[in-house]
Amino acid sequence: MTQAVLAGDDRIPIYQRLADVLRQSVIDGQVKPGDRVPSENVLAEDYGLAAGTVRKALDVLVSEGVFERFQGRGTFVRRPSFDASLFRFFRFRSPEGEYSVPESRILRREVEPMPGHVAQALERPEGVPGISMSRLRLQDDVPTVAEEIWLAHEPFRAFAEMPTGEIGDLLYPVYDRVCGQLVARADETLTVEAASPETARLLRVAEGTPIIVIERVAKGYDNRPIEWRRSRGRAEQFSYHTEIR
Amino acid sequence: MTQAVLAGDDRIPIYQRLADVLRQSVIDGQVKPGDRVPSENVLAEDYGLAAGTVRKALDVLVSEGVFERFQGRGTFVRRPSFDASLFRFFRFRSPEGEYSVPESRILRREVEPMPGHVAQALERPEGVPGISMSRLRLQDDVPTVAEEIWLAHEPFRAFAEMPTGEIGDLLYPVYDRVCGQLVARADETLTVEAASPETARLLRVAEGTPIIVIERVAKGYDNRPIEWRRSRGRAEQFSYHTEIR
DNA sequence: CACATATAGTTCTATATAGAAGTATAGCTG
DNA sequence: CAGCTATACTTCTATATAGAACTATATGTG
Numbered sequence: 001m002t003q004a005v006l007a008g009d010d011r012i013p014i015y016q017r018l019a020d021v022l023r024q025s026v027i028d029g030q031v032k033p034g035d036r037v038p039s040e041n042v043l044a045e046d047y048g049l050a051a052g053t054v055r056k057a058l059d060v061l062v063s064e065g066v067f068e069r070f071q072g073r074g075t076f077v078r079r080p081s082f083d084a085s086l087f088r089f090f091r092f093r094s095p096e097g098e099y100s101v102p103e104s105r106i107l108r109r110e111v112e113p114m115p116g117h118v119a120q121a122l123e124r125p126e127g128v129p130g131i132s133m134s135r136l137r138l139q140d141d142v143p144t145v146a147e148e149i150w151l152a153h154e155p156f157r158a159f160a161e162m163p164t165g166e167i168g169d170l171l172y173p174v175y176d177r178v179c180g181q182l183v184a185r186a187d188e189t190l191t192v193e194a195a196s197p198e199t200a201r202l203l204r205v206a207e208g209t210p211i212i213v214i215e216r217v218a219k220g221y222d223n224r225p226i227e228w229r230r231s232r233g234r235a236e237q238f239s240y241h242t243e244i245r
Numbered sequence: 246m247t248q249a250v251l252a253g254d255d256r257i258p259i260y261q262r263l264a265d266v267l268r269q270s271v272i273d274g275q276v277k278p279g280d281r282v283p284s285e286n287v288l289a290e291d292y293g294l295a296a297g298t299v300r301k302a303l304d305v306l307v308s309e310g311v312f313e314r315f316q317g318r319g320t321f322v323r324r325p326s327f328d329a330s331l332f333r334f335f336r337f338r339s340p341e342g343e344y345s346v347p348e349s350r351i352l353r354r355e356v357e358p359m360p361g362h363v364a365q366a367l368e369r370p371e372g373v374p375g376i377s378m379s380r381l382r383l384q385d386d387v388p389t390v391a392e393e394i395w396l397a398h399e400p401f402r403a404f405a406e407m408p409t410g411e412i413g414d415l416l417y418p419v420y421d422r423v424c425g426q427l428v429a430r431a432d433e434t435l436t437v438e439a440a441s442p443e444t445a446r447l448l449r450v451a452e453g454t455p456i457i458v459i460e461r462v463a464k465g466y467d468n469r470p471i472e473w474r475r476s477r478g479r480a481e482q483f484s485y486h487t488e489i490r
Numbered sequence: 491c492a493c494a495t496a497t498a499g500t501t502c503t504a505t506a507t508a509g510a511a512g513t514a515t516a517g518c519t520g
Numbered sequence: 521c522a523g524c525t526a527t528a529c530t531t532c533t534a535t536a537t538a539g540a541a542c543t544a545t546a547t548g549t550g
Contacts, residue, residue, distance in 0.1 A: 013533060039500060050535040055501085065490045071501045072542035080490055185490035192437055192455045192480035210437045210455035210480065235437035235455065242487075245310045245325050245430035258503060284530060295505045300531085316531045317512035 006047060018047060018057035023066055026077055027222040029180065033079040037067060040075075065185070066221065080184050102144065104169040108134040111153055111160055118150045121217050121228045129153040131160050136202060145233040146202040151226070155179055172218070175226065184221040190214050192235060199232050210235035251292060263292060263302035268311055271322055272467040274425065278324040282312060285320075310430070311466065325429050331459050331485060332390075332433075332476060347389060349414040353379040356398055356405055363395045366462050367470045374398040376405050381447060391447040395473040400424055417463070420471065429466040435459050437480060444477050455480035 006017045025031050037058075038046070044054045058075060061067040068078040114122065114130035122130070133149040149171070153160060158178050167174055175181040191213045200207040212235045218227040251262045270276050282303075283291070289299045303320060306312040313323040359367065359375035367375070378394040394416070398405060403423050412419055420426040436458045445452040457480045463472040 015533075041500085050537095052536085053534060056533085058501095069501065070543085072499080072544080074500060074543095185488060187486065187488055190485040190487075192457065192483055194455060208453070210439060212437065238437060240435040240485075241432065242331070242435075243430060243432055244327055244331075260503075286530085295507095297506085298504060301503085303531095314531065315513085317514080317529080319513090319530060 014049065015053050015056040015060065018043075018049070018054065019060040022057065022061060023064075023221065026066055027220070029182070031077050033077045033182070035077045037075040037077065101169050102137040102139045103141075105136045105138065106133055106164055106167060107136055108132070109160075109164060114150060114152075118228050122150065122152050122225045124152050131156055143203050144237075145231050146199060147229060147231045149230075150228040155181055171227075181226050182220055183218045183226055186216050186218040188214055188216045190240070203232070203234055205234055212238045259294065260298050260301040260305065263288075263294070263299065264305040267302065267306060268309075268466065271311055272465065274427070276322050278322045278427070280322045282320040282322065327431065331435050331457075332461075346414050347382040347384045348386075350381045350383065351378055351409055351412060352381055353377070354405075354409060359395060359397075363473050366473045367395065367397050369397050376401055388448050390476050390478040391444060392477070393475045396471070400426055416472075426471050427465055428463045428471055431461050431463040433459055433461045435485070448477070448479060450479055457483050 006014060006021065008017055022037070031037065037043075040051055040054050040058065043049070044051045047054070058067060058069065062069055062075075065078055065080070067075050069075045110132055111129050112132055113127045114124060116126050118130065119126040119128060124130075130153050131151040133147075133151075135147040135149060136143050137145040137147065151159065156175070156179050159174065162174075162178060172183045175183065193211050193213055195203070195205055195207055195209045195211045197207055199205075199211055200209065203211075205211075212233050214231045214233075216227075216229045216231070217225050218229070219225055251259060251266065253262055267282070276282065282288075285296055285299050285303065288294070289296045292299070303312060303314065307314055307320075310323055310325070312320050314320045355377055356374050357377055358372045359369060361371050363375065364371040364373060369375075375398050376396040378392075378396075380392040380394060381388050382390040382392065396404065401420070401424050404419065407419075407423060417428045420428065438456050438458055440448070440450055440452055440454045440456045442452055444450075444456060445454065448456075450456075457478050459476045459478075461472075461474045461476070462470050463474070464470055
């Protein structure tokens with residue numbers, strides 16, 4: 001057999017093609033986050049490749065954040081867990097200094113046509129029906145973040161019909177469980193504005209107070225957009241850190 | 246000789262030790278940004294190592310952003326370019342759509358004891374003398390960014406005594422040329438505040454306008470802090486994009 | 491049962507080797 | 521001189537192999 005399994009453009013390197021195949025198996029849901037990937041030796045055997053070549057393919061996927069490796073234990077599909085990371089920016093620590101998931105209140109949830117900018121972000125034709133939500137997140141009963149969220153109606157029909165009470169504080173696990181939609185990464189854009197009357201009311205701040213706005217497009221392993229979200233929080237407690245070079 | 250050249254803790258892998266040696270040669274200034282690194286084969290020969298081991302060491306340094314590789318051309322010490330800096334969002338484009346270096350006006354420059362938070366960031370004892378500057382950056386004669394800058398006095402004595410007229414619009418090249426201090430990377434923290442009277446005056450905005458504050462600690466290849474800087478600009482048109490996972 | 495010890499399986503490091511692919515330059519040809 | 525060609529040098533891909541380092545599990549011992 002040799003590597004007939006990896007047919008296709010032989011202009012691109014074998015290790016890349018293997019990486020593509022393995023990445024696709026995650027996209028297709030054949031292996032799920034937390035699952036163990038066959039060992040390097042087994043993969044080498046299966047595909048008729050040298051161990052080094054397989055290892056290089058895994059290197060690619062690890063650096064992409066798709067896989068995770070542990071010496072002696074194995075290689076696993078990484079559980080993407082960045083939901084808390086947006087809120088890390090907002091410094092949501094408890095008095096004990098620990099991070100915690102804030103309480104979520106869904107204020108509104110209905111099906112209506114998507115506006116242009118949302119449809120564009122979700123790569124859908126304008127005017128197509130979507131699920132629109134307003135959500136408020138609170139820390140110790142203090143409102144900290146107000147969110148508008150949009151989902152395409154099509155793969156989220158089951159979510160639209162689900163009772164609100166059954167939706168917990170985190171949405172992404174629900175997307176996965178109820179609709180098989182797995183969020184792998186996201187694009188975020190940060191801007192600043194002065195609080196509108198609406199935002200001021202929700203966040204209980206004075207009108208005109210500086211507000212951080214984060215627009216997020218959550219994407220699957222296949223890089224297709226899943227959810228559009230705009231979050232607003234008081235800029236006061238916001239602090240974002242990064243390393244540049 | 247074999248790899249006697251790479252003595253030291255043989256608990257850590259050879260490729261790591263080689264990476265350490267090469268990184269150090271950049272820190273010491275034996276090779277400068279833009280310089281070419283000996284080829285993989287030559288390094289392998291010199292250190293008595295297999296080609297693959299050398300390559301792995303280079304992989305490390307490339308991923309750290311210290312080196313840069315081009316197939317067929319060679320491996321080079323990377324010129325640090327702060328393209329990813331949060332600061333670039335204050336660099337407005339010229340009418341032709343090109344980015345340009347804004348004009349810089351140094352308003353003040355004097356030697357005085359460093360305040361606590363600066364001393365801490367620069368890893369110096371509190372109260373030690375430092376060079377303090379106020380600088381205003383303008384685009385087409387419009388003030389866009391106001392900066393406070395601190396340097397430790399000790400390695401920057403020559404800079405302190407230099408006439409202001411000889412300092413151009415960019416500081417880092419001067420640090421390198423005059424004091425041999427090479428900035429390799431930086432940590433940046435972004436926050437938001439309402440414009441103080443002082444800031445409002447400098448940036449010619451109304452008091453209370455949302456202002457982006459970026460605190461930066463610039464560091465050398467050896468990761469030691471070189472410069473502390475706090476920049477303030479109008480938040481109005483600020484937009485920062487990033488990918489998370 | 492509790493606790494060492496052996497064992498099998500995993501990733502990680504290192505070597506050696508060969509050729510492909512890309513780049514720059516010297517030298518030849520018209 | 522302009523333009524092609526050969527050549528030498530670079531990084532990149534791929535194979536094969538061996539053992540080290542680490543982890544989890546099974547096994548034996550007290």
